[in-house]
Amino acid sequence: MTLLEVKDLAVEFSTAEGTVRAVRGVDFTVEAGRTLGIVGESGSGKSVTSLAVMGLHRGAEVTGSVRFDGTELIGAPEETVRALRGRRMAMVFQDALTSLHPYFTIGDQIAEAYQAHFGGKRRTAWARAVEVLGDVGIPEPARRAGEYPHQFSGGMRQRAMIALALSCEPDLIIADEPTTALDVTVQAQVLELLMKLQQDRGLGIIMITHDLGVIARVADEVLVMYGGSAAEQAPAETLFTAPRHPYTRGLLDSLPRLDAADGDALVSIPGSPPSLLDPPAGCPFHPRCAVYRAASEEGRRACTEQRPPLRLVAEHHRTACLLDSPSEGRGFQKEATA
Template identity: 60%
Template sequence: MSTWTKTADPGAPPGADAFLSVRDLRVRFSTEDGTVHAVDGISFDLARGRTLGVVGESGSGKSVTGLSVLGLHDPRTTEVTGRILLDGQEVTGAREKTLERLRGARMAMVFQDSLTALSPYHTVGEQIAEPYRRHTGASRREARRRAIEMLGRVGIPSPRLRADDYPHQFSGGMRQRAMIAMALVCDPGLLIADEPTTALDVTVQAQILDLLEDLRQEFGSAIVLITHDLGVVAEIADDVLVMYAGRVVERGPAAEVLRSPRHPYTRGLLGSVPRLDGDVEEDLVPVPGSPPSLLDPPSGCAFHPRCAFTGEVGGTRCADERPKPPGGRGAACHLTADRARALFAGRTRPRPGRGDS
């Protein structure tokens, strides 16, 4: 079953099977230097039991999107427009009391830095038990029993003893597991995991990914996996959104996007990742240039200043005309899918364009 609607039209109704629906989401931050256009009109659907990978460089709007879904932006400095529906309930513009009832019970987030996300003043068991007590009305004894149960389910050894430890007494991988236990203690329908494997060694990364997959199957949760690691996406994501400068530039089933990218940015991300079946002597090819300032995003296609294929489109179309957002399997690019497939397969070379260096 696909997570996608047939169209990316911001006014389209949510998919019939969608647990999370996002329509034309825009997030702007007010700063002393001006307005930061952090997220610029993204739309997607996600069904329960599915995992959506959201990938892109730092500053592409991935984490801002996740925080928007949970209503965690400061309304004094942030403008959030569009629609976010969780199982049909409007999240955008909801009262803080409504959001507090939803967070933990219906939706939860695993934050990137578990050491700073966990309080150093309370034991791990207390921090897992607290949201369970708040949302279910359980007693302290019942909540502690539930916290110990969850620590055991995420693979913490001797959970009854470790529940009384503080976060600094846990390793990085164990803290991440504890964060996942806290997020899932109330069986939420939506789990947003923001870079859950960052700064972990490869063995622990594999364990965390296996854990997320096991918990998705056990709880039937919808998972949004925010990452810059395409290997992680290939491992567990069903579908993928590729974000650049706050916009979705490519979307579709993860296997198809990784096997046959249609946007030059996606191709660039894949070209910078080593392959097990590749030539060990072959140099990796980084994406040239730097991400744009979101205080003053480029006109037209935001990627055009870094793109090696603008000459294939011709004229100044890439600089002047913003591509339509992709619906279903597609890319926000002026190249046709067939032309992109031929170019990216290496059968032809890009003609010089304004983005070439």
């Protein structure tokens, strides 16, 4: 069952320096019981996309379509979005310490969210808070519910954030960098927890991260973003075994390898991500792209004049590259087909 369908999503912010085109024409779907991984460098538009889905942008122009279980959220009354947000779709924010209120106990914050959607007595909401804290593996949940965020370790705070998201039994969870700043052992525990909850409850999950190791572990489908738009989209196994976009290949090549020879330097993608205030013409990745530099004059001209569409190159596999080929990536496609 399709929980979420996003089509041609665009998000723009007006600033004193000009318009920031943070997201441009992004499409994806999320199925119940499956995980979509969204990956890319900082500034690629991952978090902006998730906040747009949740209806949490203020002062931004959001266009396109976001349909949750058949309900269109773009342009919908605030009451409609608020009724779904937290209840049927929830978010685990990137930094648990700053996302949780320092003046209220963990239990108070979970109970407040529960009462906002279900009403009822405070005693019932508190019991629900204790229950979900136990569900996510926090020891002595009845006691820990009365403690404040600063009294929790980083891993426990992240579990508390997941408990808050789960308190109203949502169908969709958006996890924005849920393992950032956690040590490797705690990262593994958090990921195992999310996968177990998905298996037990049939949750749809959007996992947003820059860590390809996390994506390889949990994702069924992967959306690679660069410069505010989609660079590649494919099943996880396909993306890791047969990447087509030069940016995706660059990300994979930059991963440390156990079979690397002693003394081998890590590979990096040269340059920096583009400014979304003044992005380059044509393909946003071409200033950093080795395939572009090795292409013919005709190919390089196309890269600087055309913004490549996300086109189908294999079954369930789309890429936004005009110089795409499965091996060297240097064949020039004169006509990009949708």
